[in-house]
Amino acid sequence: MTIQGAPEGLTAWVARGEEVAAAEERERARMRGMRFDTIAVHGIYSAEAALENQGSIIEPAYLSPAQHFADSEHLEAALGYLMPAWGYTRIANPTVHYLEETLGLLEAYGTGTVASAAVTASGMAAVDMAVSPLLADDGSGRRASVVVGARCYGGTFQLFRERYARERGIDVRWVREPLDTAEWARLVDGSTRLLYGEMPSNPSLSVLDIPGVAAIAHDAGVPLIVDATVATPALLRPLGLGADIVVHSVSKSISASGLAIAGAVVARRGIVARTGPDEMREDFALHVKLLPMRDHGPALSPFNALMILTDLRTLRGRMDAWSRSALRVARFLEGHPAVERVLYPGLASDAGHAVAARDMWLADGADGEGEPANRYGHLMAFTVRGGQPAARRVLDELRLVRRATDLGRVKSIATIPAISTHQQQGEEGRTIAEIPANLIRLSVGAEHPADVEADLAAALSRA
Numbered sequence: 001m002t003i004q005g006a007p008e009g010l011t012a013w014v015a016r017g018e019e020v021a022a023a024e025e026r027e028r029a030r031m032r033g034m035r036f037d038t039i040a041v042h043g044i045y046s047a048e049a050a051l052e053n054q055g056s057i058i059e060p061a062y063l064s065p066a067q068h069f070a071d072s073e074h075l076e077a078a079l080g081y082l083m084p085a086w087g088y089t090r091i092a093n094p095t096v097h098y099l100e101e102t103l104g105l106l107e108a109y110g111t112g113t114v115a116s117a118a119v120t121a122s123g124m125a126a127v128d129m130a131v132s133p134l135l136a137d138d139g140s141g142r143r144a145s146v147v148v149g150a151r152c153y154g155g156t157f158q159l160f161r162e163r164y165a166r167e168r169g170i171d172v173r174w175v176r177e178p179l180d181t182a183e184w185a186r187l188v189d190g191s192t193r194l195l196y197g198e199m200p201s202n203p204s205l206s207v208l209d210i211p212g213v214a215a216i217a218h219d220a221g222v223p224l225i226v227d228a229t230v231a232t233p234a235l236l237r238p239l240g241l242g243a244d245i246v247v248h249s250v251s252k253s254i255s256a257s258g259l260a261i262a263g264a265v266v267a268r269r270g271i272v273a274r275t276g277p278d279e280m281r282e283d284f285a286l287h288v289k290l291l292p293m294r295d296h297g298p299a300l301s302p303f304n305a306l307m308i309l310t311d312l313r314t315l316r317g318r319m320d321a322w323s324r325s326a327l328r329v330a331r332f333l334e335g336h337p338a339v340e341r342v343l344y345p346g347l348a349s350d351a352g353h354a355v356a357a358r359d360m361w362l363a364d365g366a367d368g369e370g371e372p373a374n375r376y377g378h379l380m381a382f383t384v385r386g387g388q389p390a391a392r393r394v395l396d397e398l399r400l401v402r403r404a405t406d407l408g409r410v411k412s413i414a415t416i417p418a419i420s421t422h423q424q425q426g427e428e429g430r431t432i433a434e435i436p437a438n439l440i441r442l443s444v445g446a447e448h449p450a451d452v453e454a455d456l457a458a459a460l461s462r463a
């Protein structure tokens with residue numbers, strides 16, 4: 001690339017930037033040929049990158065808020081986005097970059113797609129950064145609508161209802177039964193900007209037919225955004241099923257030790273969208289990172305990026321083991337007389353089981369050599385006979401399982417969504433989202449499942 005009329009120094013920096021970008025692209029291409037675990041361990045932090053960082057085998061934490069530049073032209077080229085650089089941590093940061101690159105590769109793993117990622121300071125920031133750019137004024141004067149699976153995390157429900165619908169006048173159309181593709185299709189029209197759903201959903205573990213809903217979105221010329229926090233790329237890779245954008249609360253299973261809050265927007269190259277500039281469609285995550293995130297400022301701390309990289313390396317093995325524990329615990333709960341109903345897509349009795357069995361596969365299979373293995377994650381929910389008083393008694397009696405508004409953690413955690421994560425959306429909002437008062441959400445951690453079952457059995461005996 002040459003810059004017309006540019007000083008020689010600037011052109012030289014741009015050329016240097018092209019070399020750096022080409023070297024990174026070579027490393028990405030090399031890593032695409034590796035297995036999931038290898039990508040999770042190394043990302044694009046190559047042996048050469050290590051040598052450029054004093055030989056540090058672990059990605060260094062660049063805690064400095066800003067980058068020093070060699071000269072004014074270097075500064076100008078970097079801040080003009082003419083060459084890869086980081087400049088200022090609100091815009092970019094080397095440690096954060098390594099995390100973004102790893103997440104982009106893992107999300108695209110085995111899907112035949114190429115993806116890029118932008119990480120954010122929380123999962124909610126990721127949801128907002130994925131949705132907001134698609135709601136920009138298109139000059140038509142027409143009120144924009146979005147079609148959203150109502151069975152979603154309480155914070156997401158509030159973001160759509162309070163921030164987008166009430167404050168910004170967006171027409172938010174709720175899909176009450178996300179598994180029903182006909183319901184999605186009925187709500188889409190020429191004003192629709194995007195379709196949004198969780199797979200599986202928090203807290204009711206509702207399942208989304210991603211290929212079916214993606215086809216509806218694409219027929220309408222708009223993208224499908226999938227929140228795959230509960231599954232993680234180890235178990236579900238929505239881009240390979242037709243989704244355009246994936247969002248994660250990285251705060252959960254990806255960083256299971258619980259040392260940081262974060263989010264991620266991961267998008268395939270060339271998303272379907274009716275509005276917005278071509279650059280946005282071409283590389284949505286990069287667009288979000290370089291422009292909306294620069295202006296809104298939900299940047300991730302590099303320290304948190306390092307904490308997350310540390311956990312991410314072992315994601316596949318953890319999701320495998322915890323899914324197996326969770327299936328065992330779900331079966332135990334299903335057979336317990338104090339339990340009305342268990343919501344877990346791994347159970348044959350679950351309404352979403354067939355679609356989950358079609359789409360949720362452990363990356364590289366049970367043996368790591370590709371023998372196909374369904375895994376359904378560590379999150380489940382169950383209703384307790386006797387209404388909310390009984391559910392509260394069970395929650396209060398737990399001794400090993402922690403009472404907290406959290407999930408995907410190394411420690412097992414339970415909550416009653418109606419009084420915690422989904423309290424603020426009110427009775428009416430919980431009715432739309434199908435969250436009964438006596439529902440307990442359970443995230444199974446790394447403890448031996450027999451001990452988790454014993455804790456639940458003791459608590460359920462007091463229901």
Ligand SMILES: Cc1ncc(COP(=O)(O)O)c(C=O)c1O
Nearest residue numbers: 122123124153202229249251262
């Ligand atoms: C499915 C889902 N999406 C998004 C979020 C928001 O993530 P964060 O808490 O990191 O902002 C959560 C949080 O629980 C979640 O469960």
